[in-house]
Amino acid sequence: GYTYYQQKDYENAILQFNKIIDGKDAVAQNAYYHLGESYMRTERKPQALTAFKSASEMDFEPKIQEDASLNYAKLSYDIGNSFQSVPDILSGFLKKYPNSPNKAEVEGLLISSYITSKNYKEALYLLEQNKAPELRAAYQKVAFYRGLELYTDGDYKEAHVLFKASLRDPRDAKFTARATFWKGEIDYLFNNFQEALLSFKQFEGMAEAKNTPEYKNINYAIAYCYFKQKEYDQAGNYFQKQIDAVKDDRTRLNDAYLRLGDSRFVTSKYWPAMDAYNKAIDMKGVDADYAAYQKAISYGFVSKNDRKIEDFNRFLQSFKSSPYRDDALFELANTYVTEGKADLAIKTYDALLKEFPSGTYAAKAVLRQGLVYYNGNQDEAALGKFKKVAADYPGTPEALEAVATARLIYVDNGKVDEYATWVRTLNFVEVTDKELDDDTYTAAEKQYLQNNTKLAISSLNGYLAKFPQGAHALKANFYLAQTYYADGLSENAVPRYEQVIARPKNEFTEQSLVRLSEIHLKKDNYASAKPVLERLEAEADFPQNKTFAQANLMRAYYETENYAQAVVYADKVLANPKTDNKIKSDAQIIVARSAIKSDDEPKARVAYANLLKIAKGELAAEALYYEAYFKHKDGKFAESNKGIQKLAKEYSGYKYFGAKGLVVMAKNYYGLNDSFQATAILEGVTQNFTEYADVVQEAQTELTRIKAEEAKTNSSLEK
Structure with a gap:
């Protein structure tokens, strides 16, 4: 091998040297060193790295060991190293050879490697041990990049600490600006909107901010801070600035139009709101159905019920699977009532009940039909609807209103005995205790609304003990569950949420399903979580809750080794255009890992290839x-x-x-x-x-x- 090396026949030298696979003496050290040299001469750096590593780990010839260590360190910097972090290798060389003539070169590589190796975790540790002034600029950058890495991995708390650390020694104005922005992003995620706004405003005022990738979205970030603090005029102004400044980011542009519309809508500026919603509709992007719904609603507030009716009918034709269809049908029917078009109102309520027989508006729709008949002096038809509400939706506010209005009809018609006979069949109406029921509940609700946790728990429990089927039992159970949950008493909250979801679908069903599933998931209690999540998926009106259910069903089936079902739900998550990249990554990895565990290699190949694009x-x-x-x-x-x-x-x-x-x-x-x-x-x-x-x-x-x-x-x- 050495003879070939001296003749510069490096290929044959390599063939000989690499046969020495168990050498532990000076000859082997020399051979590995020259093998490394031969690889370098033939442009095979990864192989050279391994050879120099082997030579550097032997101490038979100190000079060869030092030179091999230097080459190993420099190659590690150049191409990366899976055995050790590059900063460790470089600093290890400096520690072992403090008087090396190559010291300055290696020190320069060490500083540079902190960033280029992307091993920010270990780099940060080393920099925190070495407080030398010349390394503070590197520390600022590494702290920032490690913070960004942790942010990407979802460790927001630790990322926040590092962004603040990066800001403590501001050597580079560009990194100071970027760390300020990302600190604001995390404050926003933690609902510290005022603190986030302060950071974003500071960023906006920095000279270097315009040269950062974050700058194009600063108006968007500021707008959302104002929006979350309900400062809608300011929010709208900044959403408009974002729209004017950035046209190439269609996702944010679409969202900015939607939130601009919302900001103007909330402040009763309905015409500007409709203009913004129209822009979102024209983009044909995500939530175009929401924009169309909001635009139709807005016409009602500017006394244009004819246009409101026209837009809602257009909405129902255009968005066959929108989560806002039931809202649109209900609003359209109500508008027909307002305009005195009773027949159209009844037909529209019927359409709502046919399409959403167990929906949130079901009880309200039947009640409204009864009221339309009642106001049209069709007492028998009205009574039929009121009795249906009482029978199908017992204990709901709609059922109580139906009973109260039915009573007026019976009294007007001199049929008080008939009313009494009927009402005794309703177990949710305790006529003699109604005032006590109302008073007891009102007192309990007051404590809840004032956030007096202990008194609220005591009072709501007291109410439910006296009136387990009372007029306010639904609300009482939900408020009690919410209070337990907020006070960290999740176990106590569970049976109360279960009481809520056991009733016909109501205004608290969806939120209760979400909370129940969260409680079970925190304890990895997948057996209890899965049926709740399955129901949430089937019944959710809000798309984000359906997505939440599907994503967690995916994880639950994976954790319980039901890989086939895990993949089914992962495919649902991936098919949803509103799913963000973090959840898509989770879905792809579950598909991939499930395929690996199920020995389905073709599916694993596709899944990992897709994951690589977004992870x-x-x-x-x-x-x-x-x-x-x-x-x-x-x-x-x-x-x-x-x-x-x-x-x-x-x-x-x-x-x-x-x-x-x-x-x-x-x-x-x-x-x-x-x-x-x-x-x-x-x-x-x-x-x-x-x-x-x-x-x-x-x-x-x-x-x-x-x-x-x-x-x-x-x-x-x-x-």
Whole structure:
């Protein structure tokens, strides 16, 4: 090997040197060093890195060890390293060779590696140990990037700490501006809207802000802070600024038109609101149905009921599956009543009941039909509707109003005895105790509305003990559940929420289903969570709650190893155009992992490929690993190694997948007939990743297999 090396025949030198797979002496150290040199001369840096690593770990020849360590450190900086973080390697060299003539060069690489290696977690740790003034600019950048990394992974609390740390030593105006913006983003997520607004305003006033990627969305961020604080005039002004400034982000542009419309609507500026809603409708984007609904409602407030009726009818023709259809039908029917068009009102209420027989408006629609008949002096038809409300929706406010209005009809017609006979069949009407019922509930509700937690719990429990089927039992159960939940007494809240959802669908059903599922999910009680989530999925009026149900059903089925159902729900989540990338990543990873566990490799390949397009952080590392894994299975060893090198360079903070990637890399090299690289990498895995027993076991098994194969080959050559 050395003879070929001296003759500059590096390919043959490599073929000889890489046969030495178990050398532990000065000759082996020398051979590994020259193997590294040969690889460098033939532009094979990843292989050179492994060779120099092996030479640097032997101390037979100190000079060779130092030079190999230097080359190992510089190559690690250049192409990345899955065995150790690049900053660790560089700082380790400086510590071991403090008088090296290459000290200044390595120190420069160390500072640069803090950012280019993207191993911000370890870089931050090292920078916090070294408070040298010349490293403070690097600290500001690393703290910012680590904060952004944690933000991406959903650790907002720790990200907030790091953005503040980045701002404590403002050396670079651009990073100061960016950290200020992201600090505001997290304050917004934590509902600290005033603090978020302050940060966004500070960012807006910074000279460097205009040169940051965040600047194009600053008006949008400020607008939402005002919107959340119900300062709708200011919110509308900033949504308008966003619209004027940024036209190429259709998602935010569409949302800005919607929120501009809402801001003007809430402040009774209905014509400007309708103009904004029209722009959103014209974009044909997400929530175009909402914009159309709001526009129709607005016509009612400017005394244009003819246009309101026209727009609602157009809405019902255009949006066949909108979650606002029941609202539109109900509003349209009510408008017909206002305009004196009783027949059309009755037909529209019937259409609502046919399409949404168990919907939120069902009881109200039947009651309104009864009132239309009552006001039209059709007493028998009115009584039929009122009795239906009382029978089908007992205990609801609509049922109580139906009974009260029916009583007027019976009295007007001199049929008081008939009324008494009927009303005794209704177990939710306790006529003699009604005043006591009302007074007891009113007192309890007052404590709830004033946030007097202990008194509210005591009073609401007292009311329900006296009137378990009382007129206000529904509200009392819901308010009691909410109070328990807010006070951290989730277990006490569960039976109260269950009382609410056991009744016919009402205004509190959906919120109770959400809360119940959240309580069960926090305890990983999937058996109890699944039926609640399934009902929420089926009954939710708000799209975000349906999405919440589907996403958590996906996770619940996955955690209980029902992979087929997990994939069914993951597909639902992915099919929803409103699903954000974070939840889409979760869905793709569940599809992928379920496919792996179910040995459905074709589906796993597609899922991981899709995940790679949108994932960030650890999920991206996992997807990149599997891309390399599948390429290895296809015999594309060189391509597989390129993916693993990217994993090492850009995702070195995720060591588990880095370690698994190294095992695949070793298999690739063995497939490329490079025994040295394969064994050296596998030995490195067994020494450096002991915290991952499964990976070490796989590496050890593969190492034993390769050495056995090589022993056979060498024995054959000797003969």
